[in-house]
Amino acid sequence: LNKQEITVTFIKANGEKIVAKGKVGDSLLDVVVNNEVDLEGFGACEGTLTCSTCHLIFKKEDYDSLPETPTDEELDMLDLAYELSDTSRLGCQIILSEKLDGLQVKVPATINDVRGT
Numbered sequence: 167l168n169k170q171e172i173t174v175t176f177i178k179a180n181g182e183k184i185v186a187k188g189k190v191g192d193s194l195l196d197v198v199v200n201n202e203v204d205l206e207g208f209g210a211c212e213g214t215l216t217c218s219t220c221h222l223i224f225k226k227e228d229y230d231s232l233p234e235t236p237t238d239e240e241l242d243m244l245d246l247a248y249e250l251s252d253t254s255r256l257g258c259q260i261i262l263s264e265k266l267d268g269l270q271v272k273v274p275a276t277i278n279d280v281r282g283t
């Protein structure tokens with residue numbers, strides 16, 4: 167039993183909460199895709215760090231406990247996201263660990279697909 171189920175709650179800008187499940191080792195993008203969470207435009211580049219549509223806003227304490235620090239590539243993409251905050255990360259770069267069970271993340275109101283249309 168090395169694959170524990172992790173619960174993640176996505177909070178949309180309108181306050182709607184979507185509870186989703188993932189496993190240790192999944193990215194938050196995987197969680198959105200696997201649970202068919204209805205977030206318009208989310209994850210447009212499928213985790214290749216060329217969009218910023220997977221921008222999520224973390225609570226400070228969660229942000230501080232995330233295992234990875236953002237790479238320069240992630241920071242460059244985040245710079246292009248709307249509603250950038252001090253606790254913003256790109257969901258496709260966040261890998262679930264047991265510690266993140268019960269995580270709540272905010273989904274920004276506007277998703278910026280920097281690749282254009």
Ligand code: FES
Pocket residue numbers: 195208209210211212213214215216217218219220243256257258259
């Ligand atoms: Fe495009 Fe994360 S899905 S940067």
